[in-house]
Amino acid sequence: MNKNPTILYVDDDLSSLLLVKEQLKSTDINIITESNGRVSIDTYSKLKDEIDLVILDVHLPGINGYDVLLSIRQNNKKIPIIMVTATSFVENKDAILKLGANEYLIKPITQKNMLQIVKKYL
Secondary structure, eight states: OOOOOEEEEEOSOHHHHHHHHHHHTTSSOEEEEESOHHHHHHHHHHHTTTOOEEEEESSOSSSOHHHHHHHHHHHOSSSOEEEEESOOOHHHHHHHHHHTOSEEEESSOOHHHHHHHHHHHO
């Protein structure tokens, strides 16, 4: 029996976490949310065998999204990681992709775009 896919979504903005849950509620996807960089690393470590996709904000308390990305990549080179930010600096995109992110999205992310991205990686 196939399990439903699981996403770890990390964002310190509560409205963004709620929005993604709302955008994906019509799917069979499990969503685990965290709002702190350090906590998200611990959550990933504990649940890494269950998590199929990570969506990660760049700006986080505790440890920023770049460091979370690097920490996850040390343990898993293949898991898809999508970085999101409200800042649209082009140089950020290049740096983030070089660090190992699969995608870089600028908020706000529409439901259509979120569903397309999730389907692409799950």
